[in-house]
Amino acid sequence: MSLLPVAEAQARLFALARPLPAETVAVGAAVGRWLADDVAALRDQPWTDLSAMDGYAVRAAEHPGPWRIVGESAAGSATLSPLAPGDACRIFTGAPVPPGADSILIQENAAVDGDRLTASADPLPAARHVRRHASDFACGAPLLRRGSRLGPAQIALAVLGGRGELPVGRRPRVALLSTGNELVPPGAPMPPGALPSSNAPMLAAMLAGLPCELTDLGIIPDDLDAMVAAFESAAQADIIVSTGGASVGDHDLVRPAFAKAGGALDFWKIRMRPGKPLMAGTLGDALFLGLPGNPVSAFVTGTLFMAPLVRHLGGAANPLPPTADAILASPLPATGDRDDYLRAWRGADGVVSVTSQDSAATAAMAMADCLILRPAASPPASPGDRVAILPLT
Ligand SMILES: Nc1nc2c(c(=O)[nH]1)N[C@H]1C(S)=C(S)[C@@H](COP(=O)(O)OP(=O)(O)OC[C@H]3O[C@@H](n4cnc5c(N)ncnc54)[C@H](O)[C@@H]3O)O[C@H]1N2
Numbered sequence: 001m002s003l004l005p006v007a008e009a010q011a012r013l014f015a016l017a018r019p020l021p022a023e024t025v026a027v028g029a030a031v032g033r034w035l036a037d038d039v040a041a042l043r044d045q046p047w048t049d050l051s052a053m054d055g056y057a058v059r060a061a062e063h064p065g066p067w068r069i070v071g072e073s074a075a076g077s078a079t080l081s082p083l084a085p086g087d088a089c090r091i092f093t094g095a096p097v098p099p100g101a102d103s104i105l106i107q108e109n110a111a112v113d114g115d116r117l118t119a120s121a122d123p124l125p126a127a128r129h130v131r132r133h134a135s136d137f138a139c140g141a142p143l144l145r146r147g148s149r150l151g152p153a154q155i156a157l158a159v160l161g162g163r164g165e166l167p168v169g170r171r172p173r174v175a176l177l178s179t180g181n182e183l184v185p186p187g188a189p190m191p192p193g194a195l196p197s198s199n200a201p202m203l204a205a206m207l208a209g210l211p212c213e214l215t216d217l218g219i220i221p222d223d224l225d226a227m228v229a230a231f232e233s234a235a236q237a238d239i240i241v242s243t244g245g246a247s248v249g250d251h252d253l254v255r256p257a258f259a260k261a262g263g264a265l266d267f268w269k270i271r272m273r274p275g276k277p278l279m280a281g282t283l284g285d286a287l288f289l290g291l292p293g294n295p296v297s298a299f300v301t302g303t304l305f306m307a308p309l310v311r312h313l314g315g316a317a318n319p320l321p322p323t324a325d326a327i328l329a330s331p332l333p334a335t336g337d338r339d340d341y342l343r344a345w346r347g348a349d350g351v352v353s354v355t356s357q358d359s360a361a362t363a364a365m366a367m368a369d370c371l372i373l374r375p376a377a378s379p380p381a382s383p384g385d386r387v388a389i390l391p392l393t
Protein backbone atom coordinates (compact mmCIF):
# COMPACT_ATOMS: atom_id res chain seq x y z
CA MET A 1 0.00 0.00 0.00
CA SER A 2 1.59 3.34 -1.02
CA LEU A 3 1.68 6.19 1.48
CA LEU A 4 -1.11 8.77 1.22
CA PRO A 5 -0.12 12.48 1.18
CA VAL A 6 -1.31 14.34 4.28
CA ALA A 7 -3.59 16.81 2.46
CA GLU A 8 -5.25 13.98 0.52
CA ALA A 9 -5.79 12.02 3.73
CA GLN A 10 -7.35 15.07 5.43
CA ALA A 11 -9.67 15.62 2.46
CA ARG A 12 -10.71 11.96 2.47
CA LEU A 13 -11.34 12.10 6.20
CA PHE A 14 -13.60 15.14 5.85
CA ALA A 15 -15.40 13.51 2.91
CA LEU A 16 -16.41 10.58 5.14
CA ALA A 17 -18.99 12.69 7.02
CA ARG A 18 -20.85 15.95 6.71
CA PRO A 19 -20.95 18.42 9.63
CA LEU A 20 -23.43 17.38 12.35
CA PRO A 21 -26.95 18.86 12.33
CA ALA A 22 -27.41 22.37 13.69
CA GLU A 23 -29.01 23.27 17.01
CA THR A 24 -30.13 26.64 18.34
CA VAL A 25 -28.57 27.64 21.65
CA ALA A 26 -28.50 30.72 23.88
CA VAL A 27 -25.59 33.05 22.97
CA GLY A 28 -23.84 32.21 26.24
CA ALA A 29 -23.73 28.54 25.26
CA ALA A 30 -22.52 29.26 21.73
CA VAL A 31 -18.99 30.36 22.71
CA GLY A 32 -16.31 28.39 20.87
CA ARG A 33 -18.80 26.79 18.48
CA TRP A 34 -19.25 27.33 14.73
CA LEU A 35 -22.21 29.10 13.17
CA ALA A 36 -24.52 26.82 11.21
CA ASP A 37 -26.01 29.77 9.31
CA ASP A 38 -25.12 33.31 8.28
CA VAL A 39 -26.16 35.93 10.86
CA ALA A 40 -27.49 39.35 9.77
CA ALA A 41 -28.27 42.36 11.98
CA LEU A 42 -31.82 42.70 13.27
CA ARG A 43 -31.25 46.33 14.28
CA ASP A 44 -29.16 49.45 13.56
CA GLN A 45 -26.11 50.02 15.76
CA PRO A 46 -26.04 52.71 17.05
CA TRP A 47 -29.81 53.05 16.82
CA THR A 48 -29.40 56.87 16.47
CA ASP A 49 -26.53 59.40 16.75
CA LEU A 50 -24.94 58.89 20.19
CA SER A 51 -22.46 60.87 22.25
CA ALA A 52 -19.03 59.26 22.65
CA MET A 53 -18.15 61.46 25.66
CA ASP A 54 -19.56 63.11 28.77
CA GLY A 55 -20.11 66.82 28.06
CA TYR A 56 -22.49 69.12 26.19
CA ALA A 57 -24.18 68.69 22.79
CA VAL A 58 -24.13 71.90 20.71
CA ARG A 59 -24.55 73.15 17.12
CA ALA A 60 -20.84 73.96 16.79
CA ALA A 61 -20.87 74.56 13.01
CA GLU A 62 -23.38 77.41 13.37
CA HIS A 63 -22.63 78.77 16.81
CA PRO A 64 -19.17 79.10 18.45
CA GLY A 65 -20.62 79.71 21.93
CA PRO A 66 -21.19 80.68 24.60
CA TRP A 67 -24.38 78.58 24.77
CA ARG A 68 -27.37 78.28 27.10
CA ILE A 69 -27.91 74.85 28.71
CA VAL A 70 -31.54 73.87 28.11
CA GLY A 71 -31.80 70.13 28.86
CA GLU A 72 -30.15 66.79 29.48
CA SER A 73 -29.68 63.50 27.59
CA ALA A 74 -28.54 60.31 29.33
CA ALA A 75 -28.04 56.76 28.00
CA GLY A 76 -31.53 55.35 27.63
CA SER A 77 -33.17 58.71 26.79
CA ALA A 78 -35.49 58.11 23.87
CA THR A 79 -37.24 61.35 22.86
CA LEU A 80 -35.43 64.67 22.74
CA SER A 81 -36.48 68.08 21.51
CA PRO A 82 -34.47 69.62 18.65
CA LEU A 83 -31.64 71.90 19.78
CA ALA A 84 -31.72 75.55 18.65
CA PRO A 85 -28.48 77.33 17.62
CA GLY A 86 -27.03 78.82 20.79
CA ASP A 87 -28.58 76.13 22.99
CA ALA A 88 -26.66 73.27 24.61
CA CYS A 89 -27.78 69.94 26.06
CA ARG A 90 -25.97 68.29 28.98
CA ILE A 91 -25.11 64.83 27.64
CA PHE A 92 -23.43 61.62 28.78
CA THR A 93 -21.51 58.83 27.03
CA GLY A 94 -23.87 56.62 25.03
CA ALA A 95 -26.76 59.11 25.20
CA PRO A 96 -28.69 60.17 22.08
CA VAL A 97 -27.56 63.45 20.51
CA PRO A 98 -30.52 65.84 20.27
CA PRO A 99 -31.72 66.61 16.73
CA GLY A 100 -29.76 69.53 15.28
CA ALA A 101 -26.68 69.10 17.50
CA ASP A 102 -23.50 68.27 15.57
CA SER A 103 -20.78 68.08 18.20
CA ILE A 104 -19.99 67.31 21.83
CA LEU A 105 -17.96 69.73 23.95
CA ILE A 106 -16.27 67.46 26.51
CA GLN A 107 -16.78 68.60 30.07
CA GLU A 108 -13.01 68.96 30.69
CA ASN A 109 -13.05 71.79 28.08
CA ALA A 110 -16.24 73.42 29.37
CA ALA A 111 -16.78 76.28 31.79
CA VAL A 112 -20.28 76.36 33.27
CA ASP A 113 -21.82 79.24 35.13
CA GLY A 114 -25.46 78.56 35.93
CA ASP A 115 -27.04 77.74 32.55
CA ARG A 116 -24.24 79.52 30.65
CA LEU A 117 -21.71 77.29 28.88
CA THR A 118 -18.37 78.46 27.42
CA ALA A 119 -15.65 76.47 25.65
CA SER A 120 -12.46 76.85 27.70
CA ALA A 121 -10.21 75.38 24.97
CA ASP A 122 -9.74 75.97 21.21
CA PRO A 123 -12.80 76.45 18.99
CA LEU A 124 -14.87 73.30 18.91
CA PRO A 125 -14.77 71.49 15.55
CA ALA A 126 -18.05 70.23 14.12
CA ALA A 127 -18.92 66.52 14.16
CA ARG A 128 -16.77 65.85 17.22
CA HIS A 129 -17.37 62.90 19.57
CA VAL A 130 -20.56 61.79 17.82
CA ARG A 131 -21.10 58.12 16.93
CA ARG A 132 -23.28 58.23 13.85
CA HIS A 133 -26.52 56.31 13.51
CA ALA A 134 -25.77 52.80 12.07
CA SER A 135 -22.05 53.57 11.72
CA ASP A 136 -21.20 50.18 13.30
CA PHE A 137 -23.77 48.27 11.24
CA ALA A 138 -27.22 48.72 9.77
CA CYS A 139 -30.23 46.43 10.14
CA GLY A 140 -29.94 43.65 7.57
CA ALA A 141 -26.17 43.93 7.25
CA PRO A 142 -24.32 40.58 7.19
CA LEU A 143 -22.50 40.25 10.53
CA LEU A 144 -21.13 36.72 10.76
CA ARG A 145 -20.72 33.92 8.26
CA ARG A 146 -21.75 30.30 8.51
CA GLY A 147 -18.78 28.18 9.59
CA SER A 148 -17.07 30.98 11.52
CA ARG A 149 -16.08 30.40 15.13
CA LEU A 150 -17.83 32.28 17.90
CA GLY A 151 -15.25 33.95 20.15
CA PRO A 152 -15.86 36.81 22.57
CA ALA A 153 -15.93 39.51 19.85
CA GLN A 154 -18.35 37.54 17.66
CA ILE A 155 -20.65 36.92 20.64
CA ALA A 156 -20.71 40.68 21.35
CA LEU A 157 -21.50 41.44 17.72
CA ALA A 158 -24.32 38.88 17.56
CA VAL A 159 -25.89 40.22 20.76
CA LEU A 160 -25.70 43.85 19.58
CA GLY A 161 -27.14 42.65 16.28
CA GLY A 162 -30.24 41.69 18.24
CA ARG A 163 -29.64 37.96 18.76
CA GLY A 164 -30.32 36.07 21.98
CA GLU A 165 -29.84 32.65 20.38
CA LEU A 166 -27.61 31.38 17.60
CA PRO A 167 -27.68 28.38 15.25
CA VAL A 168 -24.52 26.32 15.79
CA GLY A 169 -23.23 22.89 14.84
CA ARG A 170 -23.87 20.14 17.40
CA ARG A 171 -20.88 19.20 19.56
CA PRO A 172 -19.34 15.92 18.34
CA ARG A 173 -19.22 13.04 20.84
CA VAL A 174 -15.68 11.66 20.88
CA ALA A 175 -14.77 8.24 22.35
CA LEU A 176 -11.11 7.58 23.17
CA LEU A 177 -9.62 4.06 23.31
CA SER A 178 -6.06 3.37 24.46
CA THR A 179 -4.68 -0.02 23.44
CA GLY A 180 -1.72 -1.93 24.86
CA ASN A 181 -1.06 -4.61 27.50
CA GLU A 182 1.78 -2.51 28.93
CA LEU A 183 -0.41 0.49 29.78
CA VAL A 184 -1.59 1.47 33.24
CA PRO A 185 -3.72 4.51 34.14
CA PRO A 186 -2.01 7.79 35.07
CA GLY A 187 -0.52 7.62 38.57
CA ALA A 188 -1.32 3.89 39.05
CA PRO A 189 1.24 1.47 40.61
CA MET A 190 3.82 0.37 38.04
CA PRO A 191 4.52 -3.37 37.83
CA PRO A 192 7.64 -4.34 35.82
CA GLY A 193 7.10 -3.66 32.11
CA ALA A 194 4.27 -1.19 32.71
CA LEU A 195 4.02 2.21 31.05
CA PRO A 196 1.78 5.09 32.17
CA SER A 197 -0.87 5.65 29.50
CA SER A 198 -0.34 9.26 28.44
CA ASN A 199 -2.06 9.40 25.06
CA ALA A 200 -5.67 9.69 26.23
CA PRO A 201 -4.94 12.52 28.72
CA MET A 202 -2.85 14.24 26.04
CA LEU A 203 -5.60 13.99 23.41
CA ALA A 204 -8.22 15.07 25.95
CA ALA A 205 -6.05 18.12 26.67
CA MET A 206 -5.84 18.80 22.94
CA LEU A 207 -9.65 18.74 22.70
CA ALA A 208 -10.22 20.72 25.89
CA GLY A 209 -10.52 23.98 23.96
CA LEU A 210 -12.89 22.54 21.35
CA PRO A 211 -16.64 22.03 21.68
CA CYS A 212 -17.06 18.25 21.99
CA GLU A 213 -18.25 15.67 24.50
CA LEU A 214 -15.43 13.35 25.41
CA THR A 215 -15.71 9.82 26.79
CA ASP A 216 -12.53 7.99 27.75
CA LEU A 217 -13.20 4.26 27.35
CA GLY A 218 -9.92 3.46 29.06
CA ILE A 219 -7.17 0.96 28.32
CA ILE A 220 -8.04 -2.03 26.14
CA PRO A 221 -5.68 -5.05 26.25
CA ASP A 222 -4.07 -6.38 23.07
CA ASP A 223 -6.80 -8.97 22.65
CA LEU A 224 -8.95 -9.17 19.54
CA ASP A 225 -12.25 -9.88 21.31
CA ALA A 226 -11.67 -7.16 23.92
CA MET A 227 -10.94 -4.68 21.16
CA VAL A 228 -13.96 -5.69 19.10
CA ALA A 229 -16.12 -5.21 22.20
CA ALA A 230 -14.53 -1.79 22.78
CA PHE A 231 -15.30 -0.72 19.20
CA GLU A 232 -18.89 -1.92 19.57
CA SER A 233 -19.36 0.06 22.77
CA ALA A 234 -17.82 3.15 21.15
CA ALA A 235 -20.03 3.00 18.05
CA GLN A 236 -22.60 5.45 19.52
CA ALA A 237 -19.99 8.23 19.37
CA ASP A 238 -19.60 10.53 16.38
CA ILE A 239 -15.83 10.02 16.40
CA ILE A 240 -13.90 7.02 17.73
CA VAL A 241 -10.21 7.68 18.33
CA SER A 242 -7.86 4.83 19.22
CA THR A 243 -4.16 5.02 19.98
CA GLY A 244 -1.61 2.25 19.59
CA GLY A 245 -1.75 -1.06 17.76
CA ALA A 246 -1.84 0.72 14.41
CA SER A 247 1.35 -0.68 12.93
CA VAL A 248 2.29 -4.09 11.57
CA GLY A 249 3.46 -6.02 14.66
CA ASP A 250 1.83 -9.23 15.92
CA HIS A 251 0.12 -7.29 18.73
CA ASP A 252 -1.12 -4.49 16.48
CA LEU A 253 -4.77 -5.57 16.46
CA VAL A 254 -6.63 -2.35 15.82
CA ARG A 255 -7.18 -2.98 12.10
CA PRO A 256 -8.44 -6.56 12.43
CA ALA A 257 -10.59 -5.65 15.45
CA PHE A 258 -12.10 -2.67 13.61
CA ALA A 259 -12.92 -4.90 10.62
CA LYS A 260 -14.40 -7.65 12.87
CA ALA A 261 -16.59 -5.05 14.60
CA GLY A 262 -18.03 -4.18 11.16
CA GLY A 263 -15.88 -1.13 10.39
CA ALA A 264 -14.95 -0.09 6.85
CA LEU A 265 -11.40 1.20 6.56
CA ASP A 266 -10.94 4.13 4.14
CA PHE A 267 -7.19 4.63 4.39
CA TRP A 268 -4.11 3.46 6.31
CA LYS A 269 -0.53 4.75 6.21
CA ILE A 270 0.23 8.40 5.56
CA ARG A 271 3.29 9.98 3.93
CA MET A 272 4.27 11.74 7.13
CA ARG A 273 6.82 11.46 9.92
CA PRO A 274 5.83 10.90 12.62
CA GLY A 275 2.44 9.32 12.17
CA LYS A 276 2.79 6.93 9.25
CA PRO A 277 0.50 4.16 10.59
CA LEU A 278 -2.54 6.49 10.94
CA MET A 279 -5.79 4.93 9.68
CA ALA A 280 -9.38 6.13 9.21
CA GLY A 281 -12.75 4.68 8.33
CA THR A 282 -16.37 4.42 9.38
CA LEU A 283 -18.18 2.17 11.84
CA GLY A 284 -21.90 2.60 11.33
CA ASP A 285 -22.51 6.34 11.62
CA ALA A 286 -19.28 6.87 13.57
CA LEU A 287 -16.01 8.04 12.09
CA PHE A 288 -12.92 6.19 13.17
CA LEU A 289 -9.37 7.51 13.50
CA GLY A 290 -6.68 5.05 14.53
CA LEU A 291 -3.66 7.00 15.78
CA PRO A 292 -0.22 5.45 16.30
CA GLY A 293 0.81 4.60 19.86
CA ASN A 294 4.08 6.51 20.05
CA PRO A 295 3.22 9.63 22.08
CA VAL A 296 4.80 12.07 19.62
CA SER A 297 3.11 10.35 16.66
CA ALA A 298 -0.22 10.52 18.50
CA PHE A 299 0.41 14.21 19.26
CA VAL A 300 1.16 15.13 15.65
CA THR A 301 -1.66 13.05 14.14
CA GLY A 302 -4.01 14.37 16.82
CA THR A 303 -3.08 17.91 15.78
CA LEU A 304 -3.40 17.26 12.05
CA PHE A 305 -6.36 14.85 11.96
CA MET A 306 -8.27 14.46 15.25
CA ALA A 307 -8.73 18.12 16.21
CA PRO A 308 -9.51 19.08 12.57
CA LEU A 309 -12.12 16.29 12.39
CA VAL A 310 -13.82 17.63 15.54
CA ARG A 311 -13.87 21.10 13.95
CA HIS A 312 -15.20 19.71 10.65
CA LEU A 313 -18.07 17.86 12.35
CA GLY A 314 -18.77 20.90 14.54
CA GLY A 315 -19.30 22.96 11.38
CA ALA A 316 -16.01 24.86 11.01
CA ALA A 317 -15.48 26.43 7.58
CA ASN A 318 -11.70 26.11 8.05
CA PRO A 319 -11.07 23.01 10.13
CA LEU A 320 -7.35 22.67 9.42
CA PRO A 321 -4.79 24.31 11.70
CA PRO A 322 -3.40 27.51 10.15
CA THR A 323 0.21 27.64 9.00
CA ALA A 324 2.61 30.58 9.01
CA ASP A 325 5.98 31.58 7.55
CA ALA A 326 9.05 31.56 9.77
CA ILE A 327 12.81 32.01 9.50
CA LEU A 328 15.01 29.10 10.50
CA ALA A 329 17.54 29.72 13.27
CA SER A 330 19.20 26.31 13.14
CA PRO A 331 20.11 24.02 10.22
CA LEU A 332 17.88 21.10 9.22
CA PRO A 333 18.89 17.91 7.44
CA ALA A 334 17.37 16.82 4.11
CA THR A 335 14.06 14.98 4.45
CA GLY A 336 13.41 11.43 3.32
CA ASP A 337 10.42 9.98 1.51
CA ARG A 338 7.83 11.32 4.01
CA ASP A 339 6.82 14.90 4.96
CA ASP A 340 8.46 15.80 8.25
CA TYR A 341 6.52 17.53 11.02
CA LEU A 342 9.42 18.64 13.20
CA ARG A 343 8.78 19.74 16.75
CA ALA A 344 10.33 23.18 17.18
CA TRP A 345 10.19 26.37 19.23
CA ARG A 346 10.14 30.01 18.20
CA GLY A 347 13.12 31.96 19.53
CA ALA A 348 14.14 35.59 19.03
CA ASP A 349 16.29 34.65 15.99
CA GLY A 350 13.82 32.24 14.40
CA VAL A 351 12.61 28.67 14.77
CA VAL A 352 14.80 25.98 16.28
CA SER A 353 14.02 22.28 16.03
CA VAL A 354 14.01 20.47 19.38
CA THR A 355 16.93 18.18 20.22
CA SER A 356 15.29 14.82 19.54
CA GLN A 357 12.85 14.14 16.74
CA ASP A 358 12.25 10.56 17.90
CA SER A 359 8.57 9.53 17.99
CA ALA A 360 8.90 8.62 21.64
CA ALA A 361 10.82 11.73 22.78
CA THR A 362 8.20 13.40 24.98
CA ALA A 363 10.64 15.62 26.91
CA ALA A 364 11.72 17.22 23.63
CA MET A 365 8.10 17.39 22.42
CA ALA A 366 7.09 19.34 25.51
CA MET A 367 9.62 22.07 24.58
CA ALA A 368 7.91 22.68 21.22
CA ASP A 369 5.51 25.52 20.47
CA CYS A 370 5.25 24.84 16.74
CA LEU A 371 5.79 22.20 14.07
CA ILE A 372 8.06 22.89 11.10
CA LEU A 373 6.51 21.43 7.92
CA ARG A 374 9.17 19.98 5.63
CA PRO A 375 7.92 18.25 2.46
CA ALA A 376 9.36 14.89 1.47
CA ALA A 377 12.63 15.08 -0.52
CA SER A 378 13.53 18.58 0.71
CA PRO A 379 17.26 19.45 0.55
CA PRO A 380 19.07 20.46 3.76
CA ALA A 381 18.01 23.90 5.08
CA SER A 382 20.23 26.58 6.63
CA PRO A 383 19.71 29.34 9.22
CA GLY A 384 17.95 32.25 7.50
CA ASP A 385 15.90 30.01 5.19
CA ARG A 386 12.11 30.42 5.16
CA VAL A 387 10.03 27.48 6.37
CA ALA A 388 6.35 26.85 6.94
CA ILE A 389 5.33 26.31 10.54
CA LEU A 390 2.18 25.26 12.29
CA PRO A 391 1.88 27.16 15.59
CA LEU A 392 0.79 24.98 18.51
CA THR A 393 -0.19 27.82 20.84
N1 LIG B 1 8.21 -3.16 11.12
C1 LIG B 1 7.66 -1.96 11.32
N2 LIG B 1 7.56 -1.51 12.55
C2 LIG B 1 7.01 -0.29 12.79
C3 LIG B 1 6.55 0.46 11.71
C4 LIG B 1 6.63 -0.06 10.41
O1 LIG B 1 6.22 0.56 9.43
N3 LIG B 1 7.17 -1.28 10.28
N4 LIG B 1 6.03 1.71 11.97
C5 LIG B 1 6.60 2.38 13.10
C6 LIG B 1 5.93 3.62 13.32
S1 LIG B 1 6.25 4.82 12.19
C7 LIG B 1 5.18 3.87 14.40
S2 LIG B 1 4.55 5.44 14.66
C8 LIG B 1 4.90 2.86 15.40
C9 LIG B 1 3.41 2.85 15.73
O2 LIG B 1 3.08 1.72 16.37
P1 LIG B 1 1.64 1.36 16.90
O3 LIG B 1 0.63 2.35 16.52
O4 LIG B 1 1.38 -0.05 16.55
O5 LIG B 1 1.83 1.56 18.47
P2 LIG B 1 2.25 0.50 19.57
O6 LIG B 1 3.20 -0.49 18.97
O7 LIG B 1 1.06 0.02 20.24
O8 LIG B 1 3.03 1.47 20.54
C10 LIG B 1 4.17 2.18 20.12
C11 LIG B 1 4.84 2.77 21.36
O9 LIG B 1 3.96 3.70 21.96
C12 LIG B 1 3.68 3.33 23.32
N5 LIG B 1 2.28 3.65 23.60
C13 LIG B 1 1.21 3.05 23.07
N6 LIG B 1 0.10 3.56 23.60
C14 LIG B 1 0.46 4.49 24.48
C15 LIG B 1 -0.26 5.34 25.36
N7 LIG B 1 -1.60 5.31 25.41
N8 LIG B 1 0.43 6.18 26.14
C16 LIG B 1 1.79 6.19 26.10
N9 LIG B 1 2.51 5.41 25.28
C17 LIG B 1 1.87 4.55 24.49
C18 LIG B 1 3.94 1.87 23.36
O10 LIG B 1 4.23 1.41 24.65
C19 LIG B 1 5.11 1.72 22.42
O11 LIG B 1 6.31 2.05 23.07
O12 LIG B 1 5.27 1.58 14.93
C20 LIG B 1 6.59 1.54 14.36
N10 LIG B 1 6.90 0.19 14.06
Ligand code: MOO
Nearest residue numbers: 274275276297359
Ligand atom coordinates in the same frame (compact mmCIF):
# COMPACT_ATOMS: atom_id res chain seq x y z
O1 MOO C 1 5.64 7.44 11.74
MO1 MOO C 1 6.20 6.87 13.29
O2 MOO C 1 5.04 7.95 13.88
O3 MOO C 1 7.66 7.80 12.85
O4 MOO C 1 7.16 6.76 14.76
